Amino acid sequence: MNMRAMFIDMDGTLLKASNNISTRNMEAVNTLMNQGVKVFLATGRHYEVTAPYHKELGLRTPMICLNGAAIHDADSGKTIQMKTVRLNDERFHHVTAESAWNVIIHTANGVYCKKTNEEIDYWTQVGRIPPHYIGDLRQANYQDVLKYSVRTGTPCPNISALFNKEAEVINWNDGFELLAPNVSKWSALKSLLREYRISPNEVVAIGDGPNDIEMLRHVGTGVAMGNASEKVKAAADFITGHHENDGLAQFIEQYLLKSKQSYAI
Known part of the structure; x- marks a missing residue:
């Protein structure tokens, strides 16, 4: 080969x-x-x-x-x-904020998340940098987003499809991720x-x-x-x-x- x-x-x-x-x-x-x-x-x-x-x-x-x-x-x-992704954040949070889903936003300056979990605790242990922010992401002041990750716990292609025109969508068995188009x-x-x-x-x-x-x-x-x-x-x-x-x-x-x-x- x-x-x-x-x-x-x-x-x-x-x-x-x-x-x-x-x-x-x-x-x-x-x-x-x-x-x-x-x-x-x-x-x-x-x-x-x-x-x-x-x-x-x-x-x-x-x-x-x-x-x-x-x-x-x-x-x-x-x-x-x-490569940064630009969503209509108001619409994104309208879809995700009131649910029990965790939302993780990876930015050029660090991680922002709705709540912590075992995975994020592991990231903190290995990377030695805790999340920039934990809480209601509608109140967070973030910019230069590289990836949105929505952890629904189940496949949600009907929800992720709402963002097809704004982002590159990756569907997982436990949720979906959003990147800049063509990334x-x-x-x-x-x-x-x-x-x-x-x-x-x-x-x-x-x-x-x-x-x-x-x-x-x-x-x-x-x-x-x-x-x-x-x-x-x-x-x-x-x-x-x-x-x-x-x-x-x-x-x-x-x-x-x-x-x-x-x-x-």
Whole structure:
């Protein structure tokens, strides 16, 4: 396989449910880098909860964060590309404020949320920066929004469709996310490929979520995790193992390493 770069999703792909990188995944990624392959993280997470894992892997490449709304420099963490989304906030809060749903707003200056939860507590622990604001978001003074996240607890395509004309919509089983139009991991990936003069045909991308579909479809080799939905798997060229069973390492070992390991896929 002629491959110069690999883009790796984090949750459900690189990481186990415990939010840890397994030894096997770590070794596979490091061996790949030692072969001269450029490895990038492409995640829905914001920078502060991406950077520690980037450092743990020893990566020297920019980070794609917030589903492509931001690209961060490897060394300084400085935002080198940012795509803000502009909604009619009055209408957005009319739809979301009175419900029990949590709403998380990622901005250039930090996270604003309606209420805290286990996930946000984890972000604070790992990123060491608490939310800028917790409470009624109609009273919050925020700007430069990179991503809106609405956690409904169930799929709500009928609600997310209200924003189709204003934003790029990503539907999840527990809610939806809103980005600037035409922003995705794939749009950010394309920017980096131009910078590094790498063809999409020389790229492998691997992920498990609806926010990974565009990049899986458009790179030379798209890989879906075994834990991905059928829709994500349908967008991929290969399907590897479950993230709890080191599916990332399984694919790297079988298809990408010059000296293959003896693990079975």
